[in-house]
Amino acid sequence: xxxxxxxxxxxxxxxxxxxxxxxxxxxxxxxxxxxxxxxxxxxxxxxxxxxxxxxxxxxxxxxxxxxxxxxxxxxxxxxxxxxxxxxxxxxxxxxxxxxxxxxxxxxxxxxxxxxxxxxxxxxxxxxxxxxxxxxxxxxxxxxxxxxxxxxxxxxxxxxxxxxxxxxxxxxxxxxxxxxxxxxxxxxxxxxxxxxxxxxxxxxxxxxxxxxxxxxxxxxxxxxxxxxxxxxxxxxxxxxxxxxxxxxxxxxxxxxxxxxxxx
Amino acid sequence: xxxxxxxxxxxxxxxxxxxxxxxxxxxxxxxxxxxxxxxxxxxxxxxxxxxxxxxxxxxxxxxxxxxxxxxxxxxxxxxxxxxxxxxxxxxxxxxxxxxxxxxxxxxxxxxxxxxxxxxxxxxxxxxxxxxxxxxxxxxxxxxxxxxxxxxxxxxxxxxxxxxxxxxxxxxxxxxxxxxxxxxxxxxxxxxxxxxxxxxxxxxxxxxxxxxxxxxxxxxxxxxxxxxxxxxxxxxxxxxx
Numbered sequence: 001x002x003x004x005x006x007x008x009x010x011x012x013x014x015x016x017x018x019x020x021x022x023x024x025x026x027x028x029x030x031x032x033x034x035x036x037x038x039x040x041x042x043x044x045x046x047x048x049x050x051x052x053x054x055x056x057x058x059x060x061x062x063x064x065x066x067x068x069x070x071x072x073x074x075x076x077x078x079x080x081x082x083x084x085x086x087x088x089x090x091x092x093x094x095x096x097x098x099x100x101x102x103x104x105x106x107x108x109x110x111x112x113x114x115x116x117x118x119x120x121x122x123x124x125x126x127x128x129x130x131x132x133x134x135x136x137x138x139x140x141x142x143x144x145x146x147x148x149x150x151x152x153x154x155x156x157x158x159x160x161x162x163x164x165x166x167x168x169x170x171x172x173x174x175x176x177x178x179x180x181x182x183x184x185x186x187x188x189x190x191x192x193x194x195x196x197x198x199x200x201x202x203x204x205x206x207x208x209x210x211x212x213x214x215x216x217x218x219x220x221x222x223x224x225x226x227x228x229x230x231x232x233x234x235x236x237x238x239x240x241x242x243x244x245x246x247x248x249x250x251x252x253x254x255x256x257x258x259x260x261x262x
Numbered sequence: 263x264x265x266x267x268x269x270x271x272x273x274x275x276x277x278x279x280x281x282x283x284x285x286x287x288x289x290x291x292x293x294x295x296x297x298x299x300x301x302x303x304x305x306x307x308x309x310x311x312x313x314x315x316x317x318x319x320x321x322x323x324x325x326x327x328x329x330x331x332x333x334x335x336x337x338x339x340x341x342x343x344x345x346x347x348x349x350x351x352x353x354x355x356x357x358x359x360x361x362x363x364x365x366x367x368x369x370x371x372x373x374x375x376x377x378x379x380x381x382x383x384x385x386x387x388x389x390x391x392x393x394x395x396x397x398x399x400x401x402x403x404x405x406x407x408x409x410x411x412x413x414x415x416x417x418x419x420x421x422x423x424x425x426x427x428x429x430x431x432x433x434x435x436x437x438x439x440x441x442x443x444x445x446x447x448x449x450x451x452x453x454x455x456x457x458x459x460x461x462x463x464x465x466x467x468x469x470x471x472x473x474x475x476x477x478x479x480x481x482x483x484x485x486x487x488x489x490x491x492x493x494x495x496x497x498x499x500x501x502x
Binding site: 003011012014019022094095101103 | 313314315334335336338339341343345347348349350351353354358361362363365366367368369370
C-alpha cells in the first residue's frame with residue numbers, strides 16, 4: 001500500500017538530485033555566494049559592528065560566527081527559489097504535466113517535490129558548513145547534529161514558499177522579478193546579518209517587519225539549534241509558515257486554478 | 263466488456279469562453295479513435311479533463327469503467343498519455359526517463375526493468391538506452407514517450423497531436439506504430455487536426471468549437487458528408 005508512494009518519492013528526489021549534481025556551475029554558485037559573505041563581507045563588518053552578548057551565545061563571538069546561521073538560511077532561501085524556478089521550468093517543459101497525471105494525490109506529489117528541493121538545499125548547506133569549519137568557524141558535532149532537524153524544517157518552509165510562487169508565476173521571464181522582490185527583502189529584513197536590537201535602534205517599523213518575517217524565525221531556529229537549544233517561538237512560526245505556504249501552494253495547483261492544465 | 267472510455271455531457275469553460283459544450287462519445291476496447299478538429303476545437307481541453315488536470319464540471323468521464331471524478335487515482339492509473347509538448351527530461355538518459363515514469367506509476371524495480379527491456383527491444387533502442395534524450399532525433403523521442411506511456415499497461419493510450427514537428431517519414435512511422443498497438447489490445451485516443459493520419463476503419467470523433475460534430479468510422483464519414491464538409495471548410499481540400 002505504501003510501496004507506490006515511497007517509490008514515487010524516491011524517484012522524484014533522485015531525479016532532482018541527479019539534475020542538480022549534473023549542473024556543476026549551479027553547485028559552485030550556490031557555495032560561492034555565502035562564502036563571499038563569510039570571507040569578505042564579514043571581514044569588513046567585524047570592525048564596524050559591535051555585538052553584545054545575546055542568546056544563545058554565552059560570550060562575545062566573532063561576526064563570522066554570528067552570520068553563520070543566517071548564511072545557512074541564505075543558502076536554503078536561494079535553493080528554495082531555485083527549486084521554484086525548476087518547477088516553473090518543469091511546467092513550461094511539460095514535465096509537471098507528466099508528474100501531475102501520476103495516480104497519486106496532488107498534495108502528495110507536490111510534497112514530494114518539496115522534499116526533493118529541501119534535500120538539494122541541505123546538500124549545499126552541508127558543503128558550506130564543511131568549508132566554514134575548515135576556515136576556522138567553531139562548530140561542534142553535537143551542534144551540527146542538533147541543527148539538522150531545524151535545517152530540514154527551514155528547507156521545507158522555504159521550498160514551500162518557492163512552490164507557492166511557482167503556482168502563481170506564469171513564465172520563466174517573470175521569475176527574476178519575483179526573486180528580487182522575495183529574496184532580498186526576506187534576507188535583509190531578518191536577523192541573518194545583524195541582531196534585532198540593532199535594527200530596533202534605527203527603526204521600530206523595520207524591526208517589526210523583521211519580527212513578522214518567517215525567514216527571521218528560520219534563522220533563529222538554526223542559530224539556537226547549532227548550540228543544542230530549542231527556540232520554541234521560532235519553531236512555532238516556522239512550522240506555521242510551512243503549513244500556510246504549502247497549503248496555499250496545493251490550493252494554487254488545484255485543477256480549477258492551476259496553470260498546468262492550460 | 264466495459265468501454266476503454268465513456269464521456270457523457272461534458273462541458274468546460276475557460277472563464278466566460280466555452281471550450282467544451284455537452285460532448286459525449288465512447289471508445290471501445292482495442293479501438294483506434296481519432297479526435298479530429300481544427301485548432302481551438304477543444305481537443306486539448308478535453309485531454310486535460312481526461313488526464314485529471316481539469317475537473318469535469320458538469321459531465322461524466324469513465325476510464326475503463328472507473329468514474330474519474332469519484333476515483334481519480336484508480337482512473338488515472340488506467341491511462342497512458344503522450345502530450346503535445348515533450349514531457350521528458352532531455353538531460354537524463356532514455357533509461358532514467360523510463361525508470362522515473364515507472365516509479366511514478368508504482369511499478370517495482372523487477373517489473374519496471376522487465377517492461378523497460380521489452381519496450382527498448384520493441385523500439386530497437388537497447389543500444390541507445392544510456393544516451394541522453396537530447397541526443398535522439400524527434401521520431402525516437404516520440405517513440406520513447408509512447409513506450410513510456412505504455413509501461414504500466416493502461417487501458418487507454420491518449421496522444422495529443424503526437425506528430426507535431428516531425429517530418430513526413432517520422433510522422434508515418436509513429437502513426438503506423440500506434441495503429442499496430444491496437445492489434446495488441448491497446449485502446450487509443452489520438453487527437454489530431456490532420457485527416458491523413460486516420461484510416462478508414464478508425465473511429466472518428468469530430469469536434470468543432472467545443473461541440474461534437476460527428477462520431478463514426480472514418481470510412482462512413484468520408485462516404486457521407488461530415489468529414490468532407492469539415493475538411494473543405496477548414497483546409498479547402500478533400501480528405502485523403
